[in-house]
Amino acid sequence: MSQRTTKSRHLGTSPLRARAAVLAAGLGISTLMGAGVAAAADSQASVALPDTTATSVKAQADAQAKAAASAKQAAAKQAAAKQAAAKKAAAKKAVKPSWVDPVAKYKLSASFAQAGNMWSHNHSGQDFAVASGTKVVATHGGTVVKAGGNGAGDGPAYGNAVVIKHGNGTYSQYAHLSRINVNVGQVVATGQTIALSGNTGNSSGPHLHFEIRTTPNYGSAVDPVKFLRSKGVTV
Numbered sequence: 001m002s003q004r005t006t007k008s009r010h011l012g013t014s015p016l017r018a019r020a021a022v023l024a025a026g027l028g029i030s031t032l033m034g035a036g037v038a039a040a041a042d043s044q045a046s047v048a049l050p051d052t053t054a055t056s057v058k059a060q061a062d063a064q065a066k067a068a069a070s071a072k073q074a075a076a077k078q079a080a081a082k083q084a085a086a087k088k089a090a091a092k093k094a095v096k097p098s099w100v101d102p103v104a105k106y107k108l109s110a111s112f113a114q115a116g117n118m119w120s121h122n123h124s125g126q127d128f129a130v131a132s133g134t135k136v137v138a139t140h141g142g143t144v145v146k147a148g149g150n151g152a153g154d155g156p157a158y159g160n161a162v163v164i165k166h167g168n169g170t171y172s173q174y175a176h177l178s179r180i181n182v183n184v185g186q187v188v189a190t191g192q193t194i195a196l197s198g199n200t201g202n203s204s205g206p207h208l209h210f211e212i213r214t215t216p217n218y219g220s221a222v223d224p225v226k227f228l229r230s231k232g233v234t235v
Contacts, residue, residue: 021061049069063225099140099231100175100191105129108235109207114222124221125173125211126235132178132206134197138188142166145216147184150177154218158209159201162194163216171216171223175209176200 024160106128114123142164151158158175162182165171178198188194199206226235 002112014155026159063141069152087132097232098190099228099233100137101228101233101235102127102136102172103128103130103208105196106134106208108225112225114223123216125175125209126224128208128210129196130206130208132196132198134208135193136162136174136177136195136197136208137191137212138164138194139172139190139233140164140166140170140231141188141190141192142172142184144186144194145171146173147180147182149200151218157202159203160195161199163203163213164188164194165216169214171220172212173209173211173221175211176203178205 001078004097021065030213068086093130108126110123110127111128112123114234145165146152146154146161146163150156152163153174154161158173160173160177160180161170161173162180163173164175174195176198177195179196179202180194182188182194182198197208203209210224211221212227214220228235
């Protein structure tokens with residue numbers, strides 16, 4: 001009795017175990033198959049989807065390249081503008097005359113070497129007819145060597161006068177002034193106001209008496225109009 005029971009138990013449990021093993025095996029196969037399918041799906045997905053990271057990096061690189069090109073273009077334009085402005089300034093400076101008329105809006109009256117009762121000798125300069133108080137400027141840069149009444153030492157006929165020393169042994173003289181704005185030893189620039197015209201000294205009316213000399217003193221004058229024209233001044 002006991003032997004049959006034991007045998008029947010063994011015979012009864014064996015089919016159950018076999019069935020369980022089959023089910024387990026089936027589940028394993030299903031799991032493996034599922035994993036394979038999932039892997040295949042992932043593989044297909046990776047092939048089908050675009051590489052968004054690479055696209056983003058390329059877009060950024062393109063944007064940076066465009067920005068760099070724009071900045072370079074702007075810098076080039078700015079440099080070109082600066083260069084053009086510098087050239088314009090240099091050209092303007094280059095054409096600035098080194099000699100100018102001693103007064104503006106004038107009429108030429110008594111000329112150099114003209115004879116007449118007004119002078120004990122021939123006229124030593126060129127007269128510029130202007131109203132009293134007209135600005136008188138240095139025809140060229142230099143140093144004031146004479147300034148004051150009595151022709152600044154050249155005689156009362158000149159009235160108030162100024163003499164400026166220029167380079168290469170050239171001097172300019174301005175006479176019959178109503179006012180003197182500079183002092184001896186002062187350095188002046190071309191076109192700088194040095195005095196106001198007047199009617200002082202031996203004068204028949206308001207005007208500027210102008211001379212070009214080879215020394216600071218009376219008696220060394222040359223034709224001032226001819227000299228100024230040789231320097232490019234339209235007189």
